[in-house]
Amino acid sequence: MKPPRSAYPWHWRVLDVLERVVETAWPRRFTKGLPHAMLVPVVLLVAILIAGLVEMLDSSFRVLDTNTFLMSDFYTLDNYRRALTENFFQSVATRSFIASFIVTAITLVVAVPYAYLMVRTQSPALRKFLLVALFFPFFIGEVVRAYGWLIILGNQGLVNEFLGLFGLSSVRLLYNYSAVIFGLVQYMLPFAVLMIAPALTAIPEELEAAANSLGANWIRTFRHVVLPLARPGLVAGGLVVMTLSLTNFAIPAMLGGGSQDFMSNVIYDQFFRTSDQGLGSALSILLVIAGSILVGIIFRLFGTGSLAIKGARK
Amino acid sequence: MSDEKFLSIPLRRRSVLGSIAAAGATVALSPLGAARAFAQEPEKPAEIIVRAWGGSWVDSLKAGVSDSFTELTGIAIRHDLTEDNEIQPKIWAAVAQNRMPPIHVNWDTTTNATKSALRGVTEDLSDLPNLKDTTDLAKPVGLDGYPIVNTYGYVYVLAYRPSAFPDGPPTSWKDLLDPKLKGRIALYNDGIGFHFPAQVAGGGTLEDIPGNMQPAWDFIAKVKQQQPLLGEDPDFTTWFQKGEIDAACTISTNVREAKKNGIELDWVVPEEGAKFDTDGLWIPKGLPENELYWAKQYINHALTKQAQQVWLDGLGLPGVVPGLTPPEDLVNDPAYPTTEEDFKHLIRISSKVQVENESVWFSKFKEIMQG
Numbered sequence: 170m171k172p173p174r175s176a177y178p179w180h181w182r183v184l185d186v187l188e189r190v191v192e193t194a195w196p197r198r199f200t201k202g203l204p205h206a207m208l209v210p211v212v213l214l215v216a217i218l219i220a221g222l223v224e225m226l227d228s229s230f231r232v233l234d235t236n237t238f239l240m241s242d243f244y245t246l247d248n249y250r251r252a253l254t255e256n257f258f259q260s261v262a263t264r265s266f267i268a269s270f271i272v273t274a275i276t277l278v279v280a281v282p283y284a285y286l287m288v289r290t291q292s293p294a295l296r297k298f299l300l301v302a303l304f305f306p307f308f309i310g311e312v313v314r315a316y317g318w319l320i321i322l323g324n325q326g327l328v329n330e331f332l333g334l335f336g337l338s339s340v341r342l343l344y345n346y347s348a349v350i351f352g353l354v355q356y357m358l359p360f361a362v363l364m365i366a367p368a369l370t371a372i373p374e375e376l377e378a379a380a381n382s383l384g385a386n387w388i389r390t391f392r393h394v395v396l397p398l399a400r401p402g403l404v405a406g407g408l409v410v411m412t413l414s415l416t417n418f419a420i421p422a423m424l425g426g427g428s429q430d431f432m433s434n435v436i437y438d439q440f441f442r443t444s445d446q447g448l449g450s451a452l453s454i455l456l457v458i459a460g461s462i463l464v465g466i467i468f469r470l471f472g473t474g475s476l477a478i479k480g481a482r483k
Numbered sequence: 484m485s486d487e488k489f490l491s492i493p494l495r496r497r498s499v500l501g502s503i504a505a506a507g508a509t510v511a512l513s514p515l516g517a518a519r520a521f522a523q524e525p526e527k528p529a530e531i532i533v534r535a536w537g538g539s540w541v542d543s544l545k546a547g548v549s550d551s552f553t554e555l556t557g558i559a560i561r562h563d564l565t566e567d568n569e570i571q572p573k574i575w576a577a578v579a580q581n582r583m584p585p586i587h588v589n590w591d592t593t594t595n596a597t598k599s600a601l602r603g604v605t606e607d608l609s610d611l612p613n614l615k616d617t618t619d620l621a622k623p624v625g626l627d628g629y630p631i632v633n634t635y636g637y638v639y640v641l642a643y644r645p646s647a648f649p650d651g652p653p654t655s656w657k658d659l660l661d662p663k664l665k666g667r668i669a670l671y672n673d674g675i676g677f678h679f680p681a682q683v684a685g686g687g688t689l690e691d692i693p694g695n696m697q698p699a700w701d702f703i704a705k706v707k708q709q710q711p712l713l714g715e716d717p718d719f720t721t722w723f724q725k726g727e728i729d730a731a732c733t734i735s736t737n738v739r740e741a742k743k744n745g746i747e748l749d750w751v752v753p754e755e756g757a758k759f760d761t762d763g764l765w766i767p768k769g770l771p772e773n774e775l776y777w778a779k780q781y782i783n784h785a786l787t788k789q790a791q792q793v794w795l796d797g798l799g800l801p802g803v804v805p806g807l808t809p810p811e812d813l814v815n816d817p818a819y820p821t822t823e824e825d826f827k828h829l830i831r832i833s834s835k836v837q838v839e840n841e842s843v844w845f846s847k848f849k850e851i852m853q854g
Contacts, residue, residue: 238599256854426713427672427690428711430712438849440572444847
């Protein structure tokens with residue numbers, strides 16, 4: 170006897186068909202491989218990145234022939250020799266690394282109280298304000314933000330106009346190392362706060378209350394309880410800020426007045442201004458290596474922070 | 484490639500070149516005649532893409548060349564404002580991979596274009612009919628044939644704010660070393676335009692370029708003590724406008740445009756001379772034949788007296804066709820050289836020497852300025 174239509178509705182039949190299609194396309198015995206299959210897009214992306222790096226590595230061992238503007242057929246270490254021995258590249262590399270350390274230090278010092286207040290405040294309005302203030306810069310591109318500083322800090326900018334109200338002559342606030350550091354700190358602050366806030370959230374408030382009840386004032390509690398427990402966030406935030414600062418392009422270009430180049434600016438010049446793809450590649454590879462070594466040292470010294478990997482040193 | 488295909492290319496190209504000659508001759512006679520000739524020519528593309536610099540530069544090109552070309556041929560012109568340095572690797576990659584290049588015509592500095600010519604990615608333009616009516620300036624120095632056609636010249640002048648020079652305009656590049664100008668001067672961030680006058684101001688000679696540029700580096704090191712700002716064309720205008728600088732080494736066109744927009748500015752060619760250079764138009768290899776044909780027609784059109792007059796009135800620069808009328812404000816201006824006497828005050832170094840040494844010069848300049 171045929172079952173009534175209502176006992177096995179049509180949409181069940183559709184699902185049956187879909188199930189059979191899925192079974193054909195991805196048999197049950199493959200189920201264990203599903204997590205690996207989900208990694209395919211990531212693997213592809215990384216593979217493309219590695220392919221680019223391999224290509225760049227190859228170019229880095231070839232020199233530019235200025236009679237033909239073609240790369241040499243032979244391999245040579247000449248680009249690396251230039252990158253490692255010429256004063257210009259050394260001074261730019263030194264400037265980039267020192268700036269990234271300074272920016273990281275300042276950003277963390279500013280970001281920790283911001284994140285702490287955002288996490289611990291009892292006022293929902295204040296929390297919302299701090300969150301909006303944190304996310305608002307993400308809606309404005311880096312270049313626009315840097316341009317904003319040109320308007321505010323320029324010779325005829327708001328700050329100098331304010332100084333003028335008191336009869337003070339205008340001060341050159343832009344186009345120097347300090348301006349670049351300032352611009353980078355402002356750009357990096359939201360990244361740092363976003364990395365530190367989860368670590369602070371994970372610290373039970375009761376621990377701070379316990380420290381208080383044992384006689385520790387707020388400063389001692391902050392120093393001996395909060396900061397050590399927030400270390401994973403500090404390490405992760407520090408790493409993100411340091412690597413982004415080290416490789417930044419727009420802010421040194423816009424706020425540095427052309428005399429405060431970072432490595433990225435120099436690499437750009439090699440690729441696009443002098444058409445020397447070989448030297449540009451060598452500088453890029455060296456920057457990747459130096460950055461990776463720096464990250465490795467930080468992992469070794471401070472652990473991986475909230476970027477923690479199972480089995481890694483805490 | 485099959486033999487048949489291989490043999491067919493030169494035949495087609497010859498016929499195309501023949502028709503270019505016919506069309507070009509007609510263009511030289513009258514726009515209406517040109518329109519009739521074009522009707523017999525290869526299939527027209529929907530548009531031709533011309534890379535250009537933005538602002539008043541592209542406005543002038545549009546007014547002088549692109550609009551009239553469209554009027555004559557019905558082919559739309561799209562201006563691609565990608566930076567000249569950034570389009571270059573894209574074109575080079577396209578040619579190397581036998582892909583169609585991203586643009587039809589590149590409006591480029593002659594120095595940059597020379598690199599592309601040396602690399603062999605430029606089409607030969609020797610067969611453009613209107614070349615016969617141009618001055619020697621149209622021919623790129625140090626290259627065979629016409630892989631580029633220079634379309635005008637320009638001068639890297641010493642631009643200054645008159646109110647900052649109450650005793651009269653500066654007369655020498657050495658005036659930039661005046662202590663009152665500390666932090667108030669600007670140069671291009673790769674030093675372009677400044678290397679050669681610096682060589683003279685530093686006590687050297689032009690004959691020593693490129694063998695001994697030490698006088699230039701010594702002078703640039705002195706200028707470094709003045710804490711100059713380093714930037715590109717738009718930066719100079721902004722810096723003058725915002726009161727950040729009082730003097731700069733920049734192209735006269737930019738100063739003239741800023742002046743037109745109400746910024747208090749003027750310029751001089753200092754006693755040591757000023758660098759004179761050229762820009763040009765070229766076509767990358769890899770275009771379909773009909774598009775190559777019309778791209779060549781575009782450049783040919785840019786060499787007509789009418790197109791040059793309007794285009795270069797906008798830029799305030801001397802062209803490569805004799806008999807152009809200088810804009811009123813530039814008559815007898817040293818930055819608008821037209822006579823042999825005018826050129827005596829300017830410094831012109833071959834593009835080939837420049838491209839061969841550019842990388843070293845840029846590095847040296849940056850080493851001094853970034854140190």
